[in-house]
Amino acid sequence: MKKSALNNSKPWLILIGGVILFALLSQLINFRIDLTEEKRYSLHPATEEVLSQLTEPIHVDILLVGDNLPGGMRRLQKSIEETVRTFNAYSPEKITYSYFDPLSVAQTEQEAFIGSLTEYGINPTNLYVSQNTGQQAQLIFPGILVSNEEFETGALILKGERGMGPDEILNQSIENLEFELSNAIKKLVSPEESAIAMIMGHGEMSEDEGFGLVEALDGQFELFKVPLEQAQSPTDLANFKIIFIEGPREIYSDREIYLIDQYVMNGGNLVVMVDGVAVDISQAGGDGTFAMPVDSGLENLLFKYGIRVNKDLIQDLNFGYFPVMAGNFGNQDQMVPLPWPFYIQAGIMKDHPITKGLDVVYYRFASSLDTVLAEGVKKTPLIFSSDNSRILTAPVRVAFSDMEQEPPIEAFSMKNLPLAYLLEGEFTSLFKNRFLPEGFSKADFKESGSGKVVVFGDGDVFQSQRSLQDGSPLPLGEDPFSQFIFANKLLLRNMVQYLVDPDGIIASRTRTFQIRPLNKVKVAQQKTFWQFVNVLVPIIILLLTGSFVWWIRTQKYSRKIK
Known part of the structure; x- marks a missing residue:
């Protein structure tokens, strides 16, 4: 009887031991596998070089906040989080982030604080969001502040060429997130002396x-x-x-x-x-x-x-x-x-x-x-x-x-x-x-x-x-x-960085993330079919698999009883 109890608990002991062993190994071996086609969660070698120079923690304040942000802005917001987390995974020091609303500053200090943001090129933007009572204007600050214990710098992250549609501007802004964040960190850790x-x-x-x-x-x-x-x-x-x-x-x-x-x-x-x-x-x-x-x-x-x-x-x-x-x-x-x-x-x-x-x-x-x-x-x-x-x-x-x-x-x-x-x-x-x-x-x-x-x-x-x-x-x-x-200042800065180090962090601006929008006609035509596939098919597969396992066990143990 004791032997049977030991045999029954053996798989559970192996499973628990494997989980503990995996947890211990994960603390000793740090690795990441990026399976995305565009290597969305990988960094340019020049960015990794900048992060390797970190000797103290860095904090990122995400200024893009607000209630009822439209889907595109929420995607940009999420992409900033993902970029910071990716940077943290490659960094020897902790890189943390939090959300900060510039409009939450005390009224007496708000004008001066918003003025200081413009020095980093972070200008407020009026965004029109849909409410129950109609469209309402909302002031947003599409930028980030990067700081260590001594210094602070910032960057505008919503950028695009004139004539681009909203989706193109958002996608290009997401493509440039690595450059903007790494450039801000570089200003903190290794100021240029050239x-x-x-x-x-x-x-x-x-x-x-x-x-x-x-x-x-x-x-x-x-x-x-x-x-x-x-x-x-x-x-x-x-x-x-x-x-x-x-x-x-x-x-x-x-x-x-x-x-x-x-x-x-x-x-x-x-x-x-x-x-x-x-x-x-x-x-x-x-x-x-x-x-x-x-x-x-x-x-x-x-x-x-x-x-x-x-x-x-x-x-x-x-x-x-x-x-x-x-x-x-x-x-x-x-x-x-x-x-x-x-x-x-x-x-x-x-x-x-x-x-x-x-x-x-x-x-x-x-x-x-x-x-x-x-x-x-x-x-x-x-x-x-x-x-x-x-x-x-x-x-x-x-x-x-x-x-x-x-x-x-x-x-x-x-x-x-x-x-x-x-x-x-x-x-x-x-x-x-x-x-x-x-x-x-x-x-x-x-x-x-x-x-x-x-x-x-x-x-x-x-x-x-x-x-x-x-x-x-x-x-x-x-x-x-x-x-x-106008963008003359940004053109000058980009040009100088490229001339000084064309293979440096400026090269990360060549990254492209493909927009994969849904075909609206197919969505309308095939909506019911894909709802069935995504909701009912997994349940059916699970029931069939469970029935098959039950049938196998029934056949196996019924013969032993005879």
Whole structure:
């Protein structure tokens, strides 16, 4: 009898022992198996590298909260949770999360707190949700705050290109969650100390004196204003991760061009923002003025690298506005927004780590770009004009009076003109088979080298505009008239991260999660069938299996009794 009891309890003892053994092994061996097709629960190696540097716990505040959020927002909310949990699984330190409603802050402190969120790019969004009494507006903050014991940073997580549908924007935001969270953590654990040079001495950055670059990149990189004439050799520039040339108005000498050329040949990253024509907007009133061709001395260098900035201006029907005086209202000056096709709101982006998911980038007086043959150089257009554009060859008349009449739509027949190019690969020096400028040794000269060059046909794309009230520089991308914030700052940050480390966390922006929407017609036609399959079929299978087991046991033990 005792032996029979032992035999009956033996399977249960084995089961309990196996569970205990599995629990002990799970504490010693940490592993994850991602069975999803898109590797949704896996991380980019660069993200794993960032997490490996954690030496203290990290906490994530999810600001996307609210009652009765629609399904898409709940999916984004859940995806943030899943991303944090995935990060925690790979991290040597604990990464926790909680929900926090910015509107729960005391009324006296709420305005200041919401203002601090805008410094991270987290702007409130009005969301319309369905209630029993109809639609109701609800203010949401689609962002996250990441903090350790000492510091805090934040990131906006709801991003998409203009023209995308709500589902596309949500899906792209989910795709970029890994980058946004890992980038925020990186700011906490390993602040950048790389140096960036802003070339001075040729009328560069005349509008804001470099405020746009400094304001956008401060805290991530050290920025230096470098008078190029003081550099003695290419090695003086070698420590700079990136060199910016922003809107020069005076010609570069052969000596200065040689220094820039050799910087690229030695693996440097160059960002060139040049105007094909010069425009004095202050003269656009009355009879107007003319935009005339302007030379920077960099034309031959860029041509050798495979790109040409043309002496023209692009007009686009997806335009911005320019404030002009329209008389007085009582004793107050009356300003009205004038449609201004020279100001382009570019919202068509290349699916590239630099530009994927970007909102509109603002251009002011952009020239067209052409590519030319340059062996070994890959040319990638990053940003495009709309489907209704045109090119005006210099000299171009610029007058406010021309905008009093609606522009003829049929004249804007050009589509998707490239507004920025990324050049990568093996560059050939402009000075190959040429005499070197005086003072440089042939022994130190490199005929070719691997580098990266980004070219914009607008010298102002990373320059801040000024406030209409006090004339102070505004944050990069903010329009002084409409107060709308364009994506110029985010474009700059993405570009810098890519140039410095193209295989780093910026590469995680290439991830794609496929949207798999249900076919609404099939859902309506096959609803009853699939309800039957999902509800009744499992029960039927369970009953049949139980009956079969009962029949087997009956046959087995009935024979023994006989």
